[in-house]
Amino acid sequence: MRERLTAIIAIVLLLILIAASYWYAMQATFSNLRYVPSEDSPDFIASDTTIIDFNEQGVAQTRLQAAEFMHYSNDTILMVKPRATTISPDEPITHAEALKGRSTDAGETFVFEGDVVVSRAASGNTAASRLETQSMTVYPDTNRFVSDDVVEMFSGNDRARGTGMVFDNLSRTVELKSRVTTVIEPRSGSKNLLK
Structure with a gap:
């Protein structure tokens, strides 16, 4: 035992x-x-999110919204239905929206793709304007919009079409690069010189 x-x-x-x-x-x-993140899977996903960018004085400059943000470990950002709005008090309010967007440099620039529309509110003697294209690069820090695609522009009753564009919202200028056609409607009170 x-x-x-x-x-x-x-x-x-x-x-x-x-x-x-x-x-x-x-x-x-x-x-x-x-955990070693895969470049094929996002670090995080955020839905119905707004990001506001402030200058050194703490004044809001731009607002970026999207139905969905996806951030990856290599600082790539993918967006579904992005909308960028300039909100600086000294500048005309400008909206840019598209079906999808991306940034490969941690938000320094954004590429908007698919039914891109940029609209700027009327200010002073300048009529409200609207740009339509299929792809556009947005530079939020300098408030510029650049496209190499066909662009259609509407300002009041006037319209223009061209290939390639640089839109500087600060100086309120639009440069169409090539194949430009423009239709300018006569203003009320102007005389028709061609009879």
Whole structure:
């Protein structure tokens, strides 16, 4: 009986030693595991989000909204239905929107793609204007919009079409680069010189 009791105690101690060894081996294995983000999967996803950019004085300059933001470990940002709005008090309010957008430089520039529309509110003697294209690069810090695609522009009753464009919202200028056609409607009160 005594030999049996000694054998049972030895087996129990051996099982405890095996369990402790297994537990320490698993702890060492799991402590060395680290999450390595895949460039194919986002770090985070945010829905119905607004990001506001402020200048050094704390005044809001631009507001970026999207139905969905996806941020990746390489600082790429993908957006669904992005909308960018300039909100600086000294500048005309300008809206840019598209079906999708992306940034590959942590938000320094954004590329809007698919049914891109840029509209600027009327200010002073300048009529409200609207630009339509299929892709556009937005430079939020300098308040510029650049496109190499076909652009249609509407300002009041006037309209223009061209390939490629640089729109500087600060200086309120639009440069159409090539294949430009323009239709300017006569103003009321002007005389028709061609008869």
